[in-house]
Amino acid sequence: VTKGEQxxxxxxxxxxxxxxxxxxxxSSISDIMAATGLQKGGIYNHFSSKEELSLxxxxxxxxxxxxxxxxxxxxxxxxxxxxxxLITTFRMHVENPPFRGGCAVLNAAVExxxxxxxxxxxxxxxxxELRSLIIYVVNExxxxxxxxxSVNSDYCATVFIATMEGxxxxxxxxxxxxxxxxxxxxxxxYIQTQLAL
Amino acid sequence: VTKGEQxxxxxxxxxxxxxxxxxxxxSSISDIMAATGLQKGGIYNHFSSKEELSLxxxxxxxxxxxxxxxxxxxxxxxxxxxxxxLITTFRMHVENPPFRGGCAVLNAAVExxxxxxxxxxxxxxxxxELRSLIIYVVNExxxxxxxxxSVNSDYCATVFIATMEGxxxxxxxxxxxxxxxxxxxxxxxYIQTQLAL
Amino acid sequence: VTKGEQxxxxxxxxxxxxxxxxxxxxSSISDIMAATGLQKGGIYNHFSSKEELSLxxxxxxxxxxxxxxxxxxxxxxxxxxxxxxLITTFRMHVENPPFRGGCAVLNAAVExxxxxxxxxxxxxxxxxELRSLIIYVVNExxxxxxxxxSVNSDYCATVFIATMEGxxxxxxxxxxxxxxxxxxxxxxxYIQTQLAL
Amino acid sequence: VTKGEQxxxxxxxxxxxxxxxxxxxxSSISDIMAATGLQKGGIYNHFSSKEELSLxxxxxxxxxxxxxxxxxxxxxxxxxxxxxxLITTFRMHVENPPFRGGCAVLNAAVExxxxxxxxxxxxxxxxxELRSLIIYVVNExxxxxxxxxSVNSDYCATVFIATMEGxxxxxxxxxxxxxxxxxxxxxxxYIQTQLAL
DNA sequence: ACCGACGGGACCTCCCGTTGTT
DNA sequence: AACAACGGGAGGTCCCGTCGGT
Numbered sequence: 031v032t033k034g035e036q037x038x039x040x041x042x043x044x045x046x047x048x049x050x051x052x053x054x055x056x057s058s059i060s061d062i063m064a065a066t067g068l069q070k071g072g073i074y075n076h077f078s079s080k081e082e083l084s085l086x087x088x089x090x091x092x093x094x095x096x097x098x099x100x101x102x103x104x105x106x107x108x109x110x111x112x113x114x115x116l117i118t119t120f121r122m123h124v125e126n127p128p129f130r131g132g133c134a135v136l137n138a139a140v141e142x143x144x145x146x147x148x149x150x151x152x153x154x155x156x157x158x159e160l161r162s163l164i165i166y167v168v169n170e171x172x173x174x175x176x177x178x179x180s181v182n183s184d185y186c187a188t189v190f191i192a193t194m195e196g197x198x199x200x201x202x203x204x205x206x207x208x209x210x211x212x213x214x215x216x217x218x219x220y221i222q223t224q225l226a227l
Numbered sequence: 228v229t230k231g232e233q234x235x236x237x238x239x240x241x242x243x244x245x246x247x248x249x250x251x252x253x254s255s256i257s258d259i260m261a262a263t264g265l266q267k268g269g270i271y272n273h274f275s276s277k278e279e280l281s282l283x284x285x286x287x288x289x290x291x292x293x294x295x296x297x298x299x300x301x302x303x304x305x306x307x308x309x310x311x312x313l314i315t316t317f318r319m320h321v322e323n324p325p326f327r328g329g330c331a332v333l334n335a336a337v338e339x340x341x342x343x344x345x346x347x348x349x350x351x352x353x354x355x356e357l358r359s360l361i362i363y364v365v366n367e368x369x370x371x372x373x374x375x376x377s378v379n380s381d382y383c384a385t386v387f388i389a390t391m392e393g394x395x396x397x398x399x400x401x402x403x404x405x406x407x408x409x410x411x412x413x414x415x416x417y418i419q420t421q422l423a424l
Numbered sequence: 425v426t427k428g429e430q431x432x433x434x435x436x437x438x439x440x441x442x443x444x445x446x447x448x449x450x451s452s453i454s455d456i457m458a459a460t461g462l463q464k465g466g467i468y469n470h471f472s473s474k475e476e477l478s479l480x481x482x483x484x485x486x487x488x489x490x491x492x493x494x495x496x497x498x499x500x501x502x503x504x505x506x507x508x509x510l511i512t513t514f515r516m517h518v519e520n521p522p523f524r525g526g527c528a529v530l531n532a533a534v535e536x537x538x539x540x541x542x543x544x545x546x547x548x549x550x551x552x553e554l555r556s557l558i559i560y561v562v563n564e565x566x567x568x569x570x571x572x573x574s575v576n577s578d579y580c581a582t583v584f585i586a587t588m589e590g591x592x593x594x595x596x597x598x599x600x601x602x603x604x605x606x607x608x609x610x611x612x613x614y615i616q617t618q619l620a621l
Numbered sequence: 622v623t624k625g626e627q628x629x630x631x632x633x634x635x636x637x638x639x640x641x642x643x644x645x646x647x648s649s650i651s652d653i654m655a656a657t658g659l660q661k662g663g664i665y666n667h668f669s670s671k672e673e674l675s676l677x678x679x680x681x682x683x684x685x686x687x688x689x690x691x692x693x694x695x696x697x698x699x700x701x702x703x704x705x706x707l708i709t710t711f712r713m714h715v716e717n718p719p720f721r722g723g724c725a726v727l728n729a730a731v732e733x734x735x736x737x738x739x740x741x742x743x744x745x746x747x748x749x750e751l752r753s754l755i756i757y758v759v760n761e762x763x764x765x766x767x768x769x770x771s772v773n774s775d776y777c778a779t780v781f782i783a784t785m786e787g788x789x790x791x792x793x794x795x796x797x798x799x800x801x802x803x804x805x806x807x808x809x810x811y812i813q814t815q816l817a818l
Numbered sequence: 819a820c821c822g823a824c825g826g827g828a829c830c831t832c833c834c835g836t837t838g839t840t
Numbered sequence: 841a842a843c844a845a846c847g848g849g850a851g852g853t854c855c856c857g858t859c860g861g862t
Contacts, residue, residue: 033839034845051341056252058829070831072846080830131341136396140337143399144248144328153400188409189390192397196389199333199396202340203350212385220417231819255855269820271857427861428823445735450646452851464853466824474852525735530790534731537793538642538722547794582803586787587780593727593790594783596734597744606779614811625841649833663842665835 038076041066045087050131053141054084054149085152091134092156098122099163109171110226113190116164117217120194124201124210132202135160136195161187168225177225186225193217235273238263242284247328250338251281251346282349288331289353295319296360306368307423310387313361314414317391321398321407329399332357333392358384365422374422383422390414432470435460439481444525447535448478448543479546485528486550492516493557503565504620507584510558511611514588518595518604526596529554530589555581562619571619580619587611629667632657636678641722644732645675645740676743682725683747689713690754700762701817704781707755708808711785715792715801723793726751727786752778759816768816777816784808 044065048057059080062073077083102115123133131137135156142149164187171177197213241262245254256277259270274280299312320330328334332353339346361384368374394410438459442451453474456467471477496509517527525531529550536543558581565571591607635656639648650671653664668674693706714724722728726747733740755778762768788804 032844037845053250053252053338053342055250056338056342059831060829069847069849071833071848074831075845078831132337137337139396139400140329140334141250143396145250145253150400157397157400185409185412188394188397188406189413192393192406192410193386193390194393195396196391196393197385199336199340199392200354200385200389203336203347203354209385209389212382213389215382216386216417220413234819256857257855266821267857268822268859272819275857277856426822431823447644447646447732447736449644450732450736453853454851463825463827465826465855468853469823472853526731531731533790533794534723534728535644537790539644539647544794551791551794579803579806582788582791582800583784583807586791586800586804587784588787589790590783590785590787591779593730593734593786594748594779597730597741597748603779603783606776607783609776610780610811614807628841650835651833660843661835662837662844666841669835671834 034076037068037072041068041073041076041083042086042090045083046091046129046134047131049084049087050091050129050134050137052131053137054088055141055145081148084149088134088138088149088152088156091129092138092153094128095119095123095133095135096156096159096163098128099160103163103167109167109174109176110221112167112171113164113221113225114218116167117190117194117214117221120198121207121210121214123198124207133195133198136198157191160191164190171225176227178227181225189220190217231273234265234269238265238270238273238280239283239287242280243288243326243331244328246281246284247288247326247331247334249328250334251285252338252342278345281346285331285335285346285349285353288326289335289350291325292316292320292330292332293353293356293360295325296357300360300364306364306371306373307418309364309368310361310418310422311415313364314387314391314411314418317395318404318407318411320395321404330392330395333395354388357388361387368422373424375424378422386417387414428470431462431466435462435467435470435477436480436484439477440485440523440528441525443478443481444485444523444528444531446525447531448482449535449539475542478543482528482532482543482546482550485523486532486547488522489513489517489527489529490550490553490557492522493554497557497561503561503568503570504615506561506565507558507615507619508612510561511584511588511608511615514592515601515604515608517592518601527589527592530592551585554585558584565619570621572621575619583614584611625667628659628663632659632664632667632674633677633681636674637682637720637725638722640675640678641682641720641725641728643722644728645679646732646736672739675740679725679729679740679743679747682720683729683744685719686710686714686724686726687747687750687754689719690751694754694758700758700765700767701812703758703762704755704812704816705809707758708781708785708805708812711789712798712801712805714789715798724786724789727789748782751782755781762816767818769818772816780811781808 041062045062048061048065052061059070059073062083063069066073077086098119099116102119103112106112106115120133122128135153138149138153139157142153165183168177168181168183168186172179172181193213193216197210200209201207238259242259245258245262249258256267256270259280260267263270270280274283295316296313299316300309303309303312319325332350335346335350336354339350362380365374365378365380365383369376369378390410390413394407397406398404435456439456442455442459446455453464453467456477457463460467471480492513493510496513497506500506500509516522529547532543532547533551536547559577562571562575562577562580566573566575587607587610591604594603595601632653636653639652639656643652650661650664653674654661657664668677689710690707693710694703697703697706713719726744729740729744730748733744756774759768759772759774759777763770763772784804784807788801791800792798
């Protein structure tokens with residue numbers, strides 16, 4: 031690992047916090063300078079534009095979200111348990127966040143949806159991956175007779191992500207983990223009463 | 228209605244579109260000038276700062292959201308029907324939006340939560356009102372023996388808003404009303420199976 | 425004449441000096457600010473970019489060059505005298521310049537030829553006009569039997585402009601009007617011995 | 622020849638193209654990096670500043686111009702033929718250029734005349750050498766009774782260089798060798814009718 | 819009530835040159 | 841001898857808000 035790669039990683043780590051807290055448009059390179067302790071020349075040596083840094087920061091942040099979901103799935107063997115574990119990871123964005131500012135995917139989705147087509151493409155790709163994770167777990171659960179065969183996995187993924195991201199939004203807004211907990215509770219009940227065999 | 232008041236209203240209407248599409252921080256007064264056809268002096272005659280205009284635009288937009296929910300509630304007499312009607316109003320942010328850019332409350336919540344304390348206060352107040360609407364309907368439904376007495380109205384309001392706003396987020400991101408429809412379907416089933424007496 | 429138009433004209437006048445002295449690429453908006461006494465906002469209110477200001481300055485400067493040539497032609501009635509008067513106007517770029525920095529057309533031509541295609545187009549157009557002036561005078565002179573009918577007006581225009589601009593270049597470089605005087609003398613002799621009937 | 626000297630030569634060769642095409646002020650070290658394939662450190666190892674590199678590039682380019690003129694003179698024995706050959710070398714800046722961007726001496730003269738006193742000094746020195754070449758040929762021709770004794774060699778040098786550089790300017794601007802050809806034709810006629818014995 | 823003109827500053831980008839390292 | 845990393849700052853553009861005029 032060269033020094034440059036180390037610095038690049040460090041910039042990304044700090045940038046994730048800044049961008050996810052203030053928003054991409056509202057964050058300035060000066061903010062990144064202050065967060066990293068580097069001067070402009072030192073930052074632009076690693077990223078050719080604010081946009082490129084934004085994307086790198088988003089990829090990093092969304093990678094963490096996806097990684098935690100993947101880890102949660104792997105920690106359980108039963109599909110129902112996997113789904114519960116998966117949902118629970120969303121609590122971390124409030125209780126034990128890997129970075130400040132709430133869920134990076136939610137933030138990026140809301141900021142880019144009608145404003146930044148290119149960024150939106152990246153968010154769509156990440157959201158597709160998150161949805162795919164849930165869809166996969168549900169389908170595997172159906173195969174293994176752990177989840178009802180009538181369940182629509184696409185529908186499930188939508189309901190899960192919508193409810194969780196909505197809960198994160200409320201808890202981020204109110205600074206109160208009650209909202210995400212309610213969302214988790216609701217989905218957990220839904221899983222056990224409607225999905226589980 | 229004087230000409231000045233008319234102009235003020237017109238500015239707000241155009242500003243709602245601009246702010247809700249691009250975001251508050253990313254929108255400039257130049258954008259508002261272009262949208263209204265007014266010069267800077269014409270705008271600052273009615274609003275002392277971009278922040279004041281932002282707030283006025285948000286109040287206007289969130290007022291529409293609240294109004295439609297209130298109207299939906301009034302259109303029905305049974306609490307269960309009220310809840311279903313209320314939920315359905317969220318589809319308008321995708322199918323028949325009163326302004327561009329998705330749900331103004333969601334957008335403002337996500338943009339302000341960790342970035343703009345003052346704005347966040349306003350969003351909290353609006354969100355409180357939306358939640359109060361649902362809480363009121365649920366509590367009234369319990370009183371009138373239309374909804375199970377064991378139901379926690381606060382919990383309900385959270386689940387409803389989280390799921391709906393999450394669905395709006397997904398549909399805004401993907402530009403596909405399927406996601407909000409799935410959310411509506413899920414909550415409708417939830418209402419009928421878990422809440423209704 | 426509004427105040428804005430007055431300011432715009434003033435900016436152009438000052439910008440002509442700056443650009444023609446330092447070159448377009450080497451001149452900064454700060455230079456224009458210092459020359460005009462205006463701040464950036466005051467300048468960008470009249471020109472949307474440095475490029476637009478550059479073009480306006482060039483058009484103004486080249487307009488003066490063309491105007492003086494046109495005036496010289498009008499001051500004489502005989503074609504031979506017109507040509508001599510026309511050539512003599514080039515001395516002003518050294519002796520009595522309307523702006524600092526030498527001949528604006530020469531400077532712009534040399535700076536833009538292989539570097540700035542769009543600017544080059546404008547310079548070509550101006551150079552075409554200067555050449556057309558000479559061509560016209562020669563052709564009229566032939567018609568009126570003041571100039572030999574065998575003379576190629578296109579060739580003449582080229583030789584005139586090449587020699588004069590080359591002389592201006594040398595005098596500008598050496599800060600010595602001797603060079604432009606030699607060029608004028610050479611062309612005057614050429615006119616009287618080769619062109620005049 | 623060490624590797625370092627080889628690299629230095631290579632940098633100069635590439636720099637001549639860049640500087641002569643874009644201009645000295647408008648060219649950046651990044652441009653030189655791109656042209657040479659070297660990093661910044663590799664360039665600053667051989668030149669202490671952009672200015673030093675600019676001068677080295679100019680000296681190299683103007684050396685080629687002077688060399689070709691010297692070669693042309695040597696290729697002929699008669700002074701009149703020397704002058705014709707000398708003039709013809711200017712066509713190479715359009716037809717068969719040793720580097721891109723037109724005549725380096727003309728470009729440097731126009732860019733530096735009122736903007737860069739130090740650079741201007743160097744251009745003056747080079748221009749003096751070019752003029753001296755012509756003056757020498759004319760004076761020798763007078764001695765050897767090949768050129769009229771009444772001819773002013775200083776005047777001749779001015780007319781030659783002015784006309785040729787003006788022609789190069791026009792051909793560079795219009796991307797058409799016609800203009801330099803006209804200039805050559807004019808001077809050739811001038812030599813044969815006015816100078817030759 | 820609205821326009822036009824301007825100040826002053828923030829922002830992104832790029833640039834020159836230095837230093838440590840290989 | 842060359843690269844990689846960085847500092848510090850200039851440059852062009854845009855932005856917010858003010859003020860005089862109309």
